[in-house]
Amino acid sequence: MSEMKLILVVDDDPDLVEAVSMKLEAENYRVAKAYDGVEAMESIKAEKPALVVLDVMMPRKNGWVVCDEIKKNDQLKDIAVVMLTAVADAVQTTSYTHYEGKTTLADDYIPKPIDLDKLMEIIEDHLKA
Amino acid sequence: MAMKQIRMNGIRLSNPQVGVSQSCPDGAASPSVYLYRLLADERINITFLSLFFADDAPRINCCVSPDKQAKVEEFTLCDDSGITCRPRIGTVSVYPHQFSFSALGYLLYVFATERFYFHQMASSGAMLTFVVDYGDQEKIAAGLERHLDLPATRTPLRQEIDADEILALYKKRPETSAEYVESKVRTYGINLKPGQTLCTMMISGDALADWGARIQTLEESRLRFSFVSAETMPAGRIQLYFLCGGEADGADIDLSVFSGINGCQVSLRPDVCLISLQGPHFGDRYGIANQAFSVLTGGPVSMLLAACVGAMIYIVVSDDEMHQAKALLSEVFETP
Numbered sequence: 441m442s443e444m445k446l447i448l449v450v451d452d453d454p455d456l457v458e459a460v461s462m463k464l465e466a467e468n469y470r471v472a473k474a475y476d477g478v479e480a481m482e483s484i485k486a487e488k489p490a491l492v493v494l495d496v497m498m499p500r501k502n503g504w505v506v507c508d509e510i511k512k513n514d515q516l517k518d519i520a521v522v523m524l525t526a527v528a529d530a531v532q533t534t535s536y537t538h539y540e541g542k543t544t545l546a547d548d549y550i551p552k553p554i555d556l557d558k559l560m561e562i563i564e565d566h567l568k569a
Numbered sequence: 570m571a572m573k574q575i576r577m578n579g580i581r582l583s584n585p586q587v588g589v590s591q592s593c594p595d596g597a598a599s600p601s602v603y604l605y606r607l608l609a610d611e612r613i614n615i616t617f618l619s620l621f622f623a624d625d626a627p628r629i630n631c632c633v634s635p636d637k638q639a640k641v642e643e644f645t646l647c648d649d650s651g652i653t654c655r656p657r658i659g660t661v662s663v664y665p666h667q668f669s670f671s672a673l674g675y676l677l678y679v680f681a682t683e684r685f686y687f688h689q690m691a692s693s694g695a696m697l698t699f700v701v702d703y704g705d706q707e708k709i710a711a712g713l714e715r716h717l718d719l720p721a722t723r724t725p726l727r728q729e730i731d732a733d734e735i736l737a738l739y740k741k742r743p744e745t746s747a748e749y750v751e752s753k754v755r756t757y758g759i760n761l762k763p764g765q766t767l768c769t770m771m772i773s774g775d776a777l778a779d780w781g782a783r784i785q786t787l788e789e790s791r792l793r794f795s796f797v798s799a800e801t802m803p804a805g806r807i808q809l810y811f812l813c814g815g816e817a818d819g820a821d822i823d824l825s826v827f828s829g830i831n832g833c834q835v836s837l838r839p840d841v842c843l844i845s846l847q848g849p850h851f852g853d854r855y856g857i858a859n860q861a862f863s864v865l866t867g868g869p870v871s872m873l874l875a876a877c878v879g880a881m882i883y884i885v886v887s888d889d890e891m892h893q894a895k896a897l898l899s900e901v902f903e904t905p
Contacts, residue, residue, distance in 0.1 A: 453880050454579075454664040454695035455847055459757065475579055476726065497850075499726065552849035553757045555905050 445567055446470045446487060450480040450503070451495035451524065456554075460493060463556045464563075477501025481509060484516060490567055491520040493559070494546070511545040520547045520566040524554060575672045576718040580710055581662040581696075582727045585703045586616060586632040588655035588688065589641045593627055600651050603866065604629045607644055607652075609859035613637045617660055617700060618858055618877035619689045619798050623769065623810065623838075623885075630689050630800065632658060632700060658688065659703040661710055662879075663717070665695040671788040673697065673797060673811075675716075678781030681774075683712045690799040693878035694845070697797070753903040754860055755848055759895055762795055762843040763888045765812040767873065768822060773832040774805035780833070783826050792822060795843050796883050798876055806832075810874055812843055812885065841873065842891035844884040846902060851880040858882065860901045870894045 447469045449460045454475060461471045472487055474480040478500040484492065492510070496503040503523055510516045523546040548562050591604040608615055608631065617632040633641060635656070644652045666672045676697060680687060685708075687699040701709055772780050797811040813822055827833050851857050858877050861884065865872055870893055874885040886894050 453852075454581075454662075455693050455879050455881050458665055458695040459847070473578065475581075553755050553847075553905065556757075 444468055444470045445490040446472060447563065448472045448474060448480065448483055448487070448489040448492045450474045450477070450492060450498070450506070452476055452498040453495075456495075460554070460556070460559070463560065467560055469563075477503065477506045480506050484510060484519065488516075489519060491522065491563055493563070494521055494523050496523060496525045507546050522546065522548045522550060522559070522562055522566065524550055524552055574716070574718055575669070575675045577663050577665070577672070578720065579664055579726060580713055580717075580719070581660075581664070582706055582710055583616065583632070583660040583662075584727070585635050586658050586660065587635050587638045587641060588658040588700065589631045589633060589644070589652060590655070591629045591650065591652045593651055599627055601649055603862070604631060604644075604652060605858045605862055607650075608633065608641075609856040611637070611640055612855045613640065614853065614855040615858050615877055616852055617689075617691070617698060618875070619691045619800065620862070620872065620875040621798070621800065621808070621810070622871070622875075623767070623873040624808075628800070630700070632660065655688070657703040658700055659706040660698050660700055661706060661713070662696040662698040663713060664697070666692060666697045668793045668795060669788060670792070670794060671785050673794065674781040674783070674785035674788075676713075676781070677784070678778050679713065679716045680709075681778035681781060683709075683716075685709045685712060686801070687799075688801055690797070691876035691878050691883075692794075692797045693876075693881040693883070694847070696879055698878045754857060754901065755903045756846045756905075757848065758904045759844065759846045759898050759902060761891050761895060762845070763840075763891055765795055765814065765841050765843055765885075766822060767838040767841045767885060768809075768811050768813060769836045769838070770809045770827070771802075771832075771834045772807050772809065772830060774801070774807055776831045776833060777807060779830050780809075780827070783830065786826060787822070790823065796874075796876070796885065798874055812841065838873075840888040841885055842888050842894075844886065844891065844894055844898070845881060846898065847881045848902070849880065851877070851882065861898060864897045864901050865894055868893070868897055870897065 447464055449457050451457050452475055457473050464471050472483050474483045476499045494503045507521050510519055547566055550559055613633050615631045619630045621628045642654055644650055645654055687701050689700040792813050795812045799809045802808055827835055861882050870886055870890045872884055876883045
């Protein structure tokens with residue numbers, strides 16, 4: 441039996457972290473959770489997940505910075521990063537710049553609201569690669 | 570009674586907020602305009618909401634940004650609005666509660682024994698959020714830190730910048746900024762949890778520790794709560810509402826757990842449904858609560874309770890009305 445892969449879910453919305461975690465656990469992944477960018481980096485360095493599901497707009501350290509720190513670190517750069525972004529698409533009352541998003545090295549992006557089945561497909565694709 | 574300490578992942582503190590509440594003016598069955606509608610019309614975001622329509626006296630409580638204080642104070646000048654303001658409040662959120670009676674009971678026990686006062690409390694899927702006086706917020710966070718089993722690195726996190734400040738930062742890159750409009754508000758889905766029992770309790774504030782200790786004992790049953798909401802009433806009494814799994818989950822609530830609690834009044838209403846919907850950054854966007862509630866209150870569905878906590882909206886209706894409620898909500902919310 442293959443080892444259950446560890447996925448880190450990072451979002452400042454604890455409800456979303458719970459929803460994604462439950463889906464991942466149902467698909468037989470191990471899950472670690474973090475609720476801001478600083479916690480995420482601590483968890484990434486300590487636990488070396490196979491993949492990080494990473495929100496963009498978060499307190500203390502945003503997702504673009506976390507992604508940069510992962511991809512510029514020789515020991516971490518192989519960790520796949522799937523970014524969640526509510527603001528890449530239509531939202532009612534906010535403004536958003538794509539500038540930083542275009543310059544980061546995330547492995548994939550998925551818009552919020554997340555289609556959990558689509559997220560699972562993306563995760564499986566990256567973990568197979 | 571021995572209390573079982575609970576493990577939590579974190580504590581989150583809000584910036585200062587203004588509390589706005591609406592209750593029915595004397596003799597009125599309902600306000601002429603609901604508070605959530607007034608706030609939406611003024612493009613004021615609601616960061617927390619608890620709504621109680623299950624009793625004879627409908628009440629709505631909201632938290633909004635302090636820079637909207639002057640505007641919401643204007644609402645109070647209207648004689649028949651039933652609106653009052655409370656400046657300088659804040660929220661303390663603890664997560665994840667895992668729908669555990671042990672967690673709920675322990676937190677209320679801690680509030681009671683430490684003499685922490687809350688105005689309202691409501692759950693989302695992950696968080697239990699307490700509305701407290703802003704001056705008490707740090708003290709409460711420190712007290713919870715002492716009592717809860719928290720990861721060493723996860724000290725209480727204050728939301729240092731709010732959504733408006735984040736937007737201002739992004740707008741500094743004008744060549745790529747854009748504004749979008751959703752024709753229909755997108756969600757992760759509208760979920761129904763029927764067959765719940767709504768348990769309503771009125772307890773005196775000095776019985777809260779006893780109540781918290783006793784409700785922890787339900788953890789050993791197969792019962793789980795799916796939603797909880799509370800409000801401190803005049804004279805320090807606390808009105809508590811919680812939904813728990815009915816026979817569909819193979820467990821019923823044993824009211825004998827609460828017998829003998831000083832001044833405790835309990836009533837049960839079976840066959841209610843918890844409707845939940847969650848969307849991206851719902852907590853940072855104005856008008857979402859109004860979209861959900863106006864479509865229901867304008868129609869044949871009677872909301873019993875509702876809450877907006879974080880990015881989640883919870884609405885409690887009777888089982889008989891759940892499909893109609895979902896159909897109405899689907900008119901204004903897009904589901905995957």
